[in-house]
Amino acid sequence: MDQIACPACGKQFQINPSYYGKSFQCQCGQMVNVPNPGMAPPPPPPQPGYAPAPQPGYAAPPPGYGAAPAGPTGTPGIVIAGFIFAFLCPLLGLILCAVGSGEAKRRGAGSGLVTAGIIISILNIIVSFAIFSQGATY
């Protein structure tokens, strides 16, 4: 595909890629230098590999990070309050956890805290009833 002309006699030669950057002797005795295509591209084309967007793998933001839902995320505050009240006031903690469980499921977060709050609330209610009933028998 590549051709080169002898500067002395003008004879055209088909250039084998293995001759790039080397020189050979023409039949007229003139040494013909074969330009290396990497060093001096004959007609500089507007190299399409440079101008367009650089490697899409680098520029694109990693999927999954930017796709977070826009609404509030994380454990709902009412669930956290319910978990705290499970220790302080078990009945109120049970109610708050029950109310917050729907919100926790909707957000996909905090349902473990809901379960823990409900269990602790029920345990504390049982314990307080046991203490109360024991105290009542005295």
Ligand SMILES: [Zn+2]
């Ligand atoms: Zn020649």
